[in-house]
Amino acid sequence: MKRTYTLYIAAVMIMLVAFSYGCNKQGSEPASEPAGDQLAAGQVLVEEWKCNYCHTPEIMGPEGKAIPDPDRLLSGHPAGEEIPELPDMIMTSPEYMEFLDNLDSTVWATDNRIVFTANLTPDEQTGIGTWTEEMFIATVRSGQHQGVGKRLKYPMPWQELAELDDSELEAIYLYLMSVKPVSNKVPESIVLFK
Numbered sequence: 001m002k003r004t005y006t007l008y009i010a011a012v013m014i015m016l017v018a019f020s021y022g023c024n025k026q027g028s029e030p031a032s033e034p035a036g037d038q039l040a041a042g043q044v045l046v047e048e049w050k051c052n053y054c055h056t057p058e059i060m061g062p063e064g065k066a067i068p069d070p071d072r073l074l075s076g077h078p079a080g081e082e083i084p085e086l087p088d089m090i091m092t093s094p095e096y097m098e099f100l101d102n103l104d105s106t107v108w109a110t111d112n113r114i115v116f117t118a119n120l121t122p123d124e125q126t127g128i129g130t131w132t133e134e135m136f137i138a139t140v141r142s143g144q145h146q147g148v149g150k151r152l153k154y155p156m157p158w159q160e161l162a163e164l165d166d167s168e169l170e171a172i173y174l175y176l177m178s179v180k181p182v183s184n185k186v187p188e189s190i191v192l193f194k
């Protein structure tokens with residue numbers, strides 16, 4: 001009888017220890033893993049750095065003002081959207097300047113290229129859905145696709161972004177991974193003058 005009693009106490013104690021361990025684990029989660037806070041911080045950084053300005057196509061808003069299209073958030077230059085014909089002018093001519101002014105903010109021209117902004121949504125085929133956090137951080141820090149590929153062209157502000165610390169870049173990555181995946185294969189940049 002006494003023996004069963006001791007066993008019973010032991011079993012209860014094991015359960016208590018297991019239970020309190022479980023509680024502690026749960027209790028400490030918000031402090032060690034503030035995923036929600038980090039996501040919110042990522043959204044704030046994306047707004048501050050105007051990623052949407054370049055990476056989100058616009059639609060006409062209610063007051064006749066262009067607004068970022070909520071259905072295509074951060075999905076880059078829309079595939080298949082026609083770009084205006086290039087003027088046969090030198091870059092510094094007023095006509096060329098007007099041409100540049102009329103491009104929407106997902107299309108940019110450098111001295112000899114037309115560059116299209118990338119799809120930053122988690123779509124696996126056309127966005128950055130298969131990228132790890134390391135690949136994202138390496139891209140921004142090195143100015144090269146996934147840290148090893150093609151150089152990022154103007155006006156992607158990677159030099160400035162590279163100065164953010166890892167936790168800020170992590171937050172941006174988390175936020176990008178949380179937006180709706182949009183299938184949009186952004187065209188390659190176009191070389192103007194060979």
Ligand code: HEC
Pocket residue numbers: 045046049050051052053054055108115116117118120139144145146151152153154155156157161172189
């Ligand atoms: C002034 C416009 C502009 C802003 C602002 C901007 N980008 Fe970009 N971004 C670009 C352009 C243009 C490209 C494509 C460059 C190229 O084709 O080489 C690009 C490319 C990228 C790429 C590389 C994708 C790949 O496949 O290699 C990433 C990642 C990226 N941007 C993330 C961001 C993030 C995150 C922000 C905000 C924190 C941001 N960009 C803000 C213009 C911009």
